[in-house]
Amino acid sequence: MNKIVKKLLKRQLDKAKGAWPKKLPEALWAIQTSYRTATGETPFSMAFGSEAVVPVEIGEPSYRTETFAPKTNKEGLALSLDLIEERRAQANLRNEAYK
Template identity: 35%
Template sequence: MNGVVEVANKNIKKILRKMINNHRGWHKMLPYSLLGYRMTVRTSIGATPYLLVYGTEAVIPVEIEIPSSRIILEAELSDVDWVRKRIVQLTLIDEKRMVIVCHGQLYRQRMIRAFHKKVRAKIFKIDQLVLKRIFPHQDEYKGKFAPNWQGPYMVRKVLSGGALVLSEMDGTEWPKPINSEAVKRYYV
């Protein structure tokens, strides 16, 4: 749940940045950015958060000043007809939510398939030469203009789960295994 809140906060910040010129006055624009966030259709669910909560799309302030066709149709309804229409909307809210859950599941499956299309299993063999990635948190890291790979090293053991035991070219074996995602093949 915490990740969802972080993503929401990040998106609200993006909206706010587009609405203000400097860091002053952001609190005045916050209600508008929240409204925009709640009324934006999420690709993952195919609906707005407002629709999920209230069962109908929100009326934006502009629609009150310059009525849209939806507002005009609702304004022409009698109070009894409007109440009936609203009750129908509320009775269908569970059905809308189920459709949105199905949409979300299909979207998730599409994302998984797209991810798996790009992922190729790295298969290493003993005595194969590899290069090891240098990550920014490592002591070997020399800045962004320095090489990203070091080596070559030799694969000594291939462990289950994609871990490798490497050795220096002189044969001294590393004490810790390394994830195969952090190495690539070295071609001589």
């Protein structure tokens, strides 16, 4: 995984020239929210049990932000956290099969 992160950061930051401090958070966000072929999951979802809300969705109306209900969301997050170990085990099996 470290090789992938290093390669992606190098590719993104080489293009940025002197603007790398501005581009670094964008590059790291892209790494954390990109699906991995081996697991079929994003690193963010593997850590937190749910998909991230893309910053564009916060400023612009989208189905996800328009239908947000705090109580339902809290219940859904609790359920996701209860099932995260199973999700990680399935991702590990996909990763082993990929190898």
